[in-house]
Amino acid sequence: MKYVIVIPDGCADDPQVSLGGKTPLQAANRPAMNAAAKMGMVGLSNNVPASLTPASDVATLSLFGYDPLVVYTGRAPLETVAMGIKLNPGDWAIRCNLVNVVDGVMKDFTAGHIANEDGKELINTLQEKLGGEVKSPSGKVLGVLEFHAGVSYRNILVYRSKEPAPFAKETKGQPPHDIPDKAVAPYLPSGPGCELLKEIMQKSQALFLDHKVNKKRIAEGHKPATQCWLWGMGVSPVLKKFADVHHVNGAIISAVDLVRGVGMLLGWNRIDVPTATGYLDTDYAAKGRYAIEAIKNHDLVCVHVEAPDEASHEGRVDAKIEALEQIDRHIVAPLMAVLPSYKDWRILISPDHRTPVQTRAHSHGAVPFVIAGTGILANGQETYDEVAAAASAVLFAKGHDLMKVFLQ
Numbered sequence: 287m288k289y290v291i292v293i294p295d296g297c298a299d300d301p302q303v304s305l306g307g308k309t310p311l312q313a314a315n316r317p318a319m320n321a322a323a324k325m326g327m328v329g330l331s332n333n334v335p336a337s338l339t340p341a342s343d344v345a346t347l348s349l350f351g352y353d354p355l356v357v358y359t360g361r362a363p364l365e366t367v368a369m370g371i372k373l374n375p376g377d378w379a380i381r382c383n384l385v386n387v388v389d390g391v392m393k394d395f396t397a398g399h400i401a402n403e404d405g406k407e408l409i410n411t412l413q414e415k416l417g418g419e420v421k422s423p424s425g426k427v428l429g430v431l432e433f434h435a436g437v438s439y440r441n442i443l444v445y446r447s448k449e450p451a452p453f454a455k456e457t458k459g460q461p462p463h464d465i466p467d468k469a470v471a472p473y474l475p476s477g478p479g480c481e482l483l484k485e486i487m488q489k490s491q492a493l494f495l496d497h498k499v500n501k502k503r504i505a506e507g508h509k510p511a512t513q514c515w516l517w518g519m520g521v522s523p524v525l526k527k528f529a530d531v532h533h534v535n536g537a538i539i540s541a542v543d544l545v546r547g548v549g550m551l552l553g554w555n556r557i558d559v560p561t562a563t564g565y566l567d568t569d570y571a572a573k574g575r576y577a578i579e580a581i582k583n584h585d586l587v588c589v590h591v592e593a594p595d596e597a598s599h600e601g602r603v604d605a606k607i608e609a610l611e612q613i614d615r616h617i618v619a620p621l622m623a624v625l626p627s628y629k630d631w632r633i634l635i636s637p638d639h640r641t642p643v644q645t646r647a648h649s650h651g652a653v654p655f656v657i658a659g660t661g662i663l664a665n666g667q668e669t670y671d672e673v674a675a676a677a678s679a680v681l682f683a684k685g686h687d688l689m690k691v692f693l694q
């Protein structure tokens with residue numbers, strides 16, 4: 287059996303007045319997704335338990351069949367896997383966004399989708415000025431701080447513990463993408479060890495204020511990175527390999543370190559598409575071609591596309607519809623055309639979580655999914671969207687149960 291998973295990140299949404307009451311998914315021209323719906327099972331799946339923050343980390347773990355309430359330790363440790371950073375027992379990974387905060391308000395969690403070179407230079411400054419040993423008042427070395435440049439605004443701070451780390455499960459940080467245009471003061475890190483994190487964030491403001499990268503960015507009409515924002519902290523998670531659980535090998539195609547990292551942690555091969563961007567300008571057709579190539583020598587291939595989520599974060603309904611249409615035309619349609627050449631095959635299309643364009647933030651709630659292919663009976667829905675999924679009788683209250691049905 288060949289299995290394909292397509293994840294249009296954050297595609298699930300609400301009806302829009304501007305679309306005559308349709309959701310962006312309903313408004314998108316999506317013949318391939320609808321063909322899967324007609325022949326397969328459409329339903330709702332809840333990937334984010336109420337006690338956890340809705341985001342791709344928790345939600346993709348559920349989608350891939352793992353209970354996040356059992357295995358999830360934080361977002362940053364998942365990203366470090368894809369970045370090639372090894373965490374030892376006791377080490378903590380912390381997400382270090384480069385953000386644009388103006389007058390105490392989160393104006394842009396991406397610092398204008400800062401270019402990799404600009405981001406790297408700012409992270410190097412943080413390493414030079416704030417990295418290295420953390421000492422107690424008596425001079426004892428407690429740990430070591432390492433800043434690692436990632437892709438664009440997505441960077442990582444590692445706390446290497448020499449003594450037990452100051453952080454705990456109760457240490458919380460706020461995802462900056464969920465507080466657009468909000469005052470940041472109530473959302474600073476809290477819990478054990480938060481003072482160290484707040485101190486780093488505060489010191490970064492002074493270091494970035496007259497930084498030459500920011501002067502250049504302002505001169506070029508780009509937003510400056512006004513500070514780093516620390517969140518998503520955790521220790522390395524322990525997961526059973528996907529192949530050990532399901533006896534199926536896999537590959538992950540994604541431009542986002544977080545999703546790549548989750549796939550790699552499951553033991554899937556990471557396949558990089560050089561022209562994929564993790565943004566609205568990504569090379570959809572190349573992703574489709576790479577998936578078709580990858581399924582030749584893997585049992586399961588997962589293609590993740592970040593673009594619909596990014597469109598929602600920018601509050602752009604038209605861009606979201608455009609992204610969904612591109613996914614349908616260049617990824618789902620070619621896969622649906624090729625898969626029947628394998629005797630037994632199945633496809634699963636599902637976002638990880640909801641990202642309504644109105645709130646521009648991730649939200650809790652069930653998302654529509656469709657599974658189609660060999661041995662899957664049609665359950666009477668004609669289209670793939672939120673309304674058809676809600677009209678079906680199928681609901682996975684625990685999203686991680688869906689993977690068993692998909693693979694059995």
Ligand SMILES: [Zn+2]
Pocket residue numbers: 296463595596599641648
């Ligand atoms: Zn998002």
